Amino acid sequence: MKEPAIKTDGQDTQAKDADQAQPHGGPRSQGPSEVERAASEWKHKYEETAKERDDLFETISGNHVEPLYTPTDDADRDYLRDVGFPGEYPYTRGIHQSMYRGRMWTMRQFAGFGTAAQTNERFHYLLEHGQMGLSVAFDVPTLMGFDSDDPKARGEVGMCGVAIDSLADMETLFKGIPLGEITTSMTINGPAAIIWALFLAAAEKQGVPFEKVGGTLQNDAFKEFVAQKCWCFPPRPAVRLVVNTIQYAAQHMPKWNSVSVSGYHIREAGSTAAQELAFTLKDGFTYVEEAIKAGLDVDDFAPRLSFFFNAHMDFFEEIAKYRAARRIWARHLREIYGAKNPRSWQLRFHTQTAGCSLTAQQPENNIVRTAIEALAGVLGGTQSLHTNSMDETLALPSDKAVKIALRTQQIIAHETGVTNVADPLGGSYYVEALTDRLEREAEDYFREIDARGGVVTCIEQGYFQREIHRASYRYQQELEQKKRIIVGVNDYVETDEKIEIPILYIDQQVERDQVAALRKVRETRDNDLVARRMAALTEAAKDESKNLMPYLIDCARAYGTKGEMRKAMAVVFGEHHEAPEF
Amino acid sequence: MDRKIRVLVAKAGLDGHDRGAKVVAASFRDAGFEVIYTGLHQTPEQVVEAAIQEDVDVIAVSLLSGAHMTIFPEVVKLMRDKGADHVLVTGGGIIPPQDMETLGKQGVGKLFGPGSPTADAVEYIREWCAAHPRMV
Numbered sequence: 001m002k003e004p005a006i007k008t009d010g011q012d013t014q015a016k017d018a019d020q021a022q023p024h025g026g027p028r029s030q031g032p033s034e035v036e037r038a039a040s041e042w043k044h045k046y047e048e049t050a051k052e053r054d055d056l057f058e059t060i061s062g063n064h065v066e067p068l069y070t071p072t073d074d075a076d077r078d079y080l081r082d083v084g085f086p087g088e089y090p091y092t093r094g095i096h097q098s099m100y101r102g103r104m105w106t107m108r109q110f111a112g113f114g115t116a117a118q119t120n121e122r123f124h125y126l127l128e129h130g131q132m133g134l135s136v137a138f139d140v141p142t143l144m145g146f147d148s149d150d151p152k153a154r155g156e157v158g159m160c161g162v163a164i165d166s167l168a169d170m171e172t173l174f175k176g177i178p179l180g181e182i183t184t185s186m187t188i189n190g191p192a193a194i195i196w197a198l199f200l201a202a203a204e205k206q207g208v209p210f211e212k213v214g215g216t217l218q219n220d221a222f223k224e225f226v227a228q229k230c231w232c233f234p235p236r237p238a239v240r241l242v243v244n245t246i247q248y249a250a251q252h253m254p255k256w257n258s259v260s261v262s263g264y265h266i267r268e269a270g271s272t273a274a275q276e277l278a279f280t281l282k283d284g285f286t287y288v289e290e291a292i293k294a295g296l297d298v299d300d301f302a303p304r305l306s307f308f309f310n311a312h313m314d315f316f317e318e319i320a321k322y323r324a325a326r327r328i329w330a331r332h333l334r335e336i337y338g339a340k341n342p343r344s345w346q347l348r349f350h351t352q353t354a355g356c357s358l359t360a361q362q363p364e365n366n367i368v369r370t371a372i373e374a375l376a377g378v379l380g381g382t383q384s385l386h387t388n389s390m391d392e393t394l395a396l397p398s399d400k401a402v403k404i405a406l407r408t409q410q411i412i413a414h415e416t417g418v419t420n421v422a423d424p425l426g427g428s429y430y431v432e433a434l435t436d437r438l439e440r441e442a443e444d445y446f447r448e449i450d451a452r453g454g455v456v457t458c459i460e461q462g463y464f465q466r467e468i469h470r471a472s473y474r475y476q477q478e479l480e481q482k483k484r485i486i487v488g489v490n491d492y493v494e495t496d497e498k499i500e501i502p503i504l505y506i507d508q509q510v511e512r513d514q515v516a517a518l519r520k521v522r523e524t525r526d527n528d529l530v531a532r533r534m535a536a537l538t539e540a541a542k543d544e545s546k547n548l549m550p551y552l553i554d555c556a557r558a559y560g561t562k563g564e565m566r567k568a569m570a571v572v573f574g575e576h577h578e579a580p581e582f
Numbered sequence: 583m584d585r586k587i588r589v590l591v592a593k594a595g596l597d598g599h600d601r602g603a604k605v606v607a608a609s610f611r612d613a614g615f616e617v618i619y620t621g622l623h624q625t626p627e628q629v630v631e632a633a634i635q636e637d638v639d640v641i642a643v644s645l646l647s648g649a650h651m652t653i654f655p656e657v658v659k660l661m662r663d664k665g666a667d668h669v670l671v672t673g674g675g676i677i678p679p680q681d682m683e684t685l686g687k688q689g690v691g692k693l694f695g696p697g698s699p700t701a702d703a704v705e706y707i708r709e710w711c712a713a714h715p716r717m718v
Contacts (some may be wrong), residue, residue, distance in 0.1 A: 140596040140647045144623075152625065155652025156596050229622050270601045356601075360696040393696045395678050396648070469604050476605045480699050489697040503678050506648060509685025580621030582591075582604040582611075 041074045046306055056483055061272035063437065075102020076231035077432060082327070090330040092323050092435065093423035094381040095346040100419035105377075106187060106384035108350070110566060112137030112162035113396050113456035114510045115517075116172035119162040123177060125399065126226040133215075134177070135185040135386065138195070139162035140438040143230040145191035145197035147563030149516040157511035160396065161187075164195065165518045166561045170202035171180040178207040184215035185350070185384075190232025191242045192274045194565045204557070213479035214255035216306060216350075219245055220262045222455055227269040228466040229578070232566060235456045237541075237573035240547065242287060250301045250550040253278065253565060258301065259287055260308045260350065265311035266464075268356045273321045274438055277462055278445035281328055285446075286339055286455040287421045298337050302344035306383075312354040318373070319425055320434035322349065322380030328439055347445045351377035352386040361488035363429040363501055366390035372407045378412055379425055385409055413461070436552035470581060518561065525559040533558050541572040587711050588616040588638040592629045592673075594657065597647035598622060602674065605643065609700035616708070626656040636667055639716065640707050643673035644651060648694075650685065651679050658689045670710050 046067060057065050076082070084090060087097030095100055107125055111134075112119045123134055127373040139161040141153035147165050147446055157163045164170060174184075179202070188195040196217050199445050203213045210438050221238035223230040231238065242259060249258035263280035271279070284305060307325065329347035330403045333339040353373035360368040367390050374387045389397030397405070413419060425431045452458050478484045485491045533555045540546040548569070591607040592599055600622060610617045618636050620629060633641050638667060641661075650673075658671050667689075674694035679686075682693045691710065694703055 138650075140598075143598075144596050146596070152596060152623075154595075155649035155656075156647055159648030160646075223599075229600055232597070268601070269599075270605075358696075393676060395676065469601075469608075472601050473605050473608050476609075476700065480701060486697070490699070499679060501586075503680075505678075508651065578621060580619045582607040582619050 006526050009492070013058035021476070023044065024314070035070070035175060035203070036072050039070045042068075053507065056478075057272070058356070058477075059317040059434075060312060060484075061274060062471075063274075063317070067178075069433050070313040071429065073429055073433045074401045074436075074458060075489060077338070077436065082436075083426060083432070089334065089342065091326040091344055093347055093426045095326065095348060095383075096422075099381060100378075100413075101422075104419065105382050105411050106132045106183075107406060107407075107413075108133045108135045108384045108386055108403060109168045109406055110135040110137050110187065110352070110386050111402070112139075113160070113504070114158040114162065114288055114506055115514055116162055116164060118510075120173055120175050120177075122399075122402075123173075126402070126406070127177075127182070129403060130410065131406060131544075132549055133185065134182045136173070136187065138186075138188055140162045140230065142195070142562065143188065143190065145194060145232040145562055147561050147568035148511065148518050151204055153511075155508075157514050158504050163514045164198065164562070165514070166521050166559050167198055167205070167522070167556050168517070168521050168535065168559060170198045171205060174202055174206070178208070179203040179206050182213040183255075185218075186215065187218045188389050189224045189228070189442055190218055190230055190238065192217050192221075192557075193245050193548060193552055194562045196245060197556040197565075199561065200553055201556035203348075209253050211254055213253060216257035216260050217245065218308065220283060220308075221257045222459065223262045223265055223280070225234060225459040225576070225578070226266055226279060226283075227271075227468065228265040231576045232336075233570065233573040234576040237569075238576075239287075239290050239456070239533050242542065243290050244286065244547045244549055246291050246301045246304070247294065247296060248546055256304065256341055257306045258304050259284075260306050261287065262308040264308050264310045264352050266468065267312060267354065269468050270475060271468045272312070272318050272471050273312070274445070275467060275471060277321050277325055277328075277438055278442035280307065281325065281442060282446055282449050284329070285332060285337075288333070293570035298339045299341040299344050299517070302333060302337070302339050303341060307347055307349035309349050309351055309377075309382075310354050311351050311380075313357045313369060313373060315372060316425075316428075316431055317434055317438075318376040319380045320431050321376070322351075322382065322437055323423070323426075323431070324438040324442065325349065326381070327435070328442055332484075348383045350384040351380070351382040353377070353388045355388055355392055358388060358390070360393040360499075361484060361497060362494060363390045363394065363499065363552075365488055366393070367404060367408065370405060371412070374408055375412055377418075378418060379423075381423060390501065391501050394499065394501070398502045398504045426442040436496065453511065462579065465578075465581065521559055529558045529565070530555070530560045532561060534564055536565075537565060537568040538571055541569045586616045586663070587640065587707060588618070588636065589640040589642055589707065590618045590620065590629070590633045590636060592620045592624055592632070592641060592643045593622045594620075594626055594629050594643050594653045594655065595645060595647055595649045596623055597645055597649065597675075599646040599675075603644035606644065606674070606700055606703060610642075610707075612631060613704040615704075626653055626660055627716075629657055630660040630664060630666075631634050633661070633669060634664060638669060639711055640670045640672060642703070642707075643671070645673065645675040645677065648676070650675065651681060653702045654671070654685050654690045655688050658679070662689075668716070670707070672706070672710075672715070674703070692700075
């Protein structure tokens with residue numbers, strides 16, 4: 001085990017003091033001891049005379065914040081070892097040498113609702129307005145691998161994402177969108193391998209060879225158990241499917257990101273920034289270990305793993321979180337897993353602004369929140385970004401709200417100047433101290449998770465779920481006691497407020513249409529062929545050494561549905577149930 | 583003898599967003615209610631069965647997936663079918679105000695949107711139970 005090359009004094013952000021920069025025309029400070037003396041003097045004066053408001057002075061995650069950070073806070077930080085340069089190990093300052101001077105982040109708005117045809121229309125709308133890549137939101141039955149005509153899907157079809165049952169829906173979803181040119185990100189986890197098979201079959205139908213298809217599969221089975229709770233199979237078979245997809249991408253799809261290890265949902269479920277960081281990276285390390293166990297070389301797949309983080313309202317803590325994430329990933333991949341390819345060390349990530357920070361009250365204020373969060377993502381060096389729409393606490397976003405959200409990114413990119421320089425906040429005493437602290441908190445969690453038997457055991461025993469629940473309950477109580485203020489919610493409230501933004505409604509007709517379309521697919525396909533391929537899938541599932549991707553793709557080509565594929569595997573893998581706890 | 587108010591906190595449908603449900607359940611417990619939490623992915627039938635078995639006063643359903651117009655009316659109907667319409671069906675989640683109104687007309691109690699203090703839900707349930715004493 002490496003020793004994290006950071007300070008370990010437990011309370012590092014307790015600024016030992018503060019050096020206020022020398023006044024204009026004053027003498028230059030002569031060295032660390034002089035700075036330390038001056039800083040300690042300043043702190044002393046502060047404690048004696050400064051008046052503070054009655055406030056928490058904590059980050060949103062509940063970490064104490066000092067009134068000032070100075071060079072005396074980084075006594076143990078070594079610039080070359082811990083901070084370094086953009087494009088160089090440990091990548092604290094960004095994974096690319098030129099960052100946004102070279103290339104802007106990808107503006108990628110998550111979208112999906114109703115039927116495949118409706119979402120296809122939204123995709124064309126977004127592409128026409130300057131969006132650079134697609135990101136598919138699936139409805140809940142799809143996220144769990146149930147067909148639209150399954151009794152469990154009642155009322156949910158097409159509601160908070162698009163309903164995709166078979167290859168026929170995938171063909172419609174990407175009609176007129178060349179899958180060899182536009183990259184596609186798919187937020188799908190439990191049944192990720194199934195949905196990926198349907199997608200690949202659609203690409204094949206467009207005549208695009210697999211090696212030309214670029215995009216990302218979220219495919220993070222662990223975080224479903226930890227936070228989002230849309231699982232398909234129990235944790236152990238779920239990990240096998242993830243490893244199968246990692247392996248398939250490594251062998252056949254050089255432009256595909258096989259897993260987007262996701263902290264987003266962990267944060268939305270109420271975690272702190274440190275929990276988001278630690279649980280997500282630990283999930284990522286566990287996939288790495290499992291893939292290595294399956295016989296893969298770390299450098300054959302690690303460059304295709306990416307990450308997905310939340311951008312919450314605590315501006316500096318979020319920026320520090322992204323910087324810490326890069327440094328931790330680089331250190332572990334190189335020092336623990338022995339990766340030799342620098343691309344394996346580089347943590348690439350997508351950011352989405354925090355849905356849970358938005359308010360149903362005075363929803364237009366959400367535009368401002370989202371802009372601040374998006375700016376944190378950019379200052380943190382994100383590779384792609386989704387900005388939420390102002391109306392998402394009320395319903396699915398309307399076209400206008402989605403456009404404003406996209407425009408927010410364009411304003412940051414083209415009007416603010418923040419893209420001129422890499423890691424503009426690097427060297428900020430505060431941001432560097434927060435970065436160090438988050439790295440240390442994450443390392444503490446890694447040790448705790450290991451001591452408890454690793455990620456799968458922690459999931460089975462409800463450890464992550466309890467930690468997150470505790471944090472979210474504490475936060476909610478702070479809101480109710482008004483220790484924290486949310487504008488429009490517990491202060492600056494407008495009691496007679498009328499919501500005047502248009503809301504996108506999903507007609508329940510969508511469910512009827514989707515079920516009818518699914519019936520038609522079942523009537524017109526070769527059902528004997530489907531049955532044979534499903535049987536082959538079940539057989540392969542019994543053999544741990546088999547990669548299931550080719551079997552799934554065969555099922556997809558024959559217009560087998562996702563629910564049928566799920567069932568064909570569930571007879572071997574079983575179902576998952578979580579013990580209810582609160 | 584004062585009987586503790588019994589509340590079933592339910593996640594109905596496939597929606598996995600359980601942050602709100604768990605926070606609300608913990609607040610109800612802290613407010614002195616007896617709380618039964620169903621856990622995730624319950625069908626309306628399972629919710630109603632649990633409510634009857636546990637002899638609750640209140641069912642509080644959490645829904646953030648958009649399925650509210652299907653699931654709430656179904657829970658209300660099933661409770662009526664079982665002769666258990668003395669139980670309050672309330673809840674919360676991402677539910678547009680127009681839908682709250684429609685559901686109210688169908689026999690669903692007050693629904694709480696994002697940002698609602700848990701204390702409001704506690705107070706609502708206390709008042710409702712005081713106004714609807716159980717016949718023993």
